[in-house]
Amino acid sequence: MDKITGTLESSLTGSAPQITVFPPAKNKCNGIGIVILPGGGYGGLAEHEGKGYAKFFSQGGAACFVLKYRLGPEGHRHPAMLEDALAGIETARKYSEKSGLGLKKIGIMGSSAGGHLAAHSIVDYGKYKSSVPLRPDFGILCYPVIDMKGKFRHQGSRENLIGKKPSKKLIDEVSFLDRVNGKTPPCFIWHTWEDPGVPVENSLLFALALRKNGVPFDLHIYEKGSHGLGLNTDFPWAQDCMRWMKTL
Numbered sequence: 001m002d003k004i005t006g007t008l009e010s011s012l013t014g015s016a017p018q019i020t021v022f023p024p025a026k027n028k029c030n031g032i033g034i035v036i037l038p039g040g041g042y043g044g045l046a047e048h049e050g051k052g053y054a055k056f057f058s059q060g061g062a063a064c065f066v067l068k069y070r071l072g073p074e075g076h077r078h079p080a081m082l083e084d085a086l087a088g089i090e091t092a093r094k095y096s097e098k099s100g101l102g103l104k105k106i107g108i109m110g111s112s113a114g115g116h117l118a119a120h121s122i123v124d125y126g127k128y129k130s131s132v133p134l135r136p137d138f139g140i141l142c143y144p145v146i147d148m149k150g151k152f153r154h155q156g157s158r159e160n161l162i163g164k165k166p167s168k169k170l171i172d173e174v175s176f177l178d179r180v181n182g183k184t185p186p187c188f189i190w191h192t193w194e195d196p197g198v199p200v201e202n203s204l205l206f207a208l209a210l211r212k213n214g215v216p217f218d219l220h221i222y223e224k225g226s227h228g229l230g231l232n233t234d235f236p237w238a239q240d241c242m243r244w245m246k247t248l
Helices: 051-059 080-099 113-127 155-162 168-173 201-212 237-246
Strands: 002-005 018-022 032-037 063-068 105-111 139-142 187-192 217-222
Touching: 018 051, 018 080, 032 051, 032 080, 032 113, 051 063, 051 237, 063 080, 080 105, 080 113, 105 113, 113 139, 113 155, 155 168, 187 201, 187 237, 201 217, 217 237
Parallel strands: 032 063, 032 105, 105 139, 139 187, 187 217
Antiparallel strands: 002 018, 018 063
């Protein structure tokens, strides 16, 4: 495994997240790269939603880039996290060229608060510039936090991202449903109906926004299951996700 540091040119000053690379299994490279954003309420990083995913998807032929992004308890606030996520996309593209991997598509994947960050990245990538495309080719959202202003929001994630008394402007910046458009990348989304931590409406709201704008998505809602499951479940979401990525 390689450990690399990502920095975005010009406008993304100060963004230098640590990235751990999990190369695809030998002779199995399928041309897909995944920048992985672990969940943790913007207050921590869950290993099973980072390294755990990377081991699985790299065995399936994908190159995986697990990102250690900045967090609220460390004194960071938006847009630091978004800058780190997009630095991950930039670094993955440059690494692909330099290493000879020749990845054809590079997407972004996140769980819970990491799902919010992944979704934010596929909507607002155009706010920054780089010598390589910052638009992810696809998004994978696992029980994502989406709502930041309504009754389905996850308060802990919001406070770690924008503070306890954010301005309306700041709330609007991290609430991106109305900024989904026809150029938003396709997504794979999964959630459980009974999720007690992040209500399933978060995934449904994002899927609806994609639908309204004609953006393809693969949505899986399972009835039973707690929050933060990752791969610790009998649900075949990961296998379905692998299948979906190969159709892109």
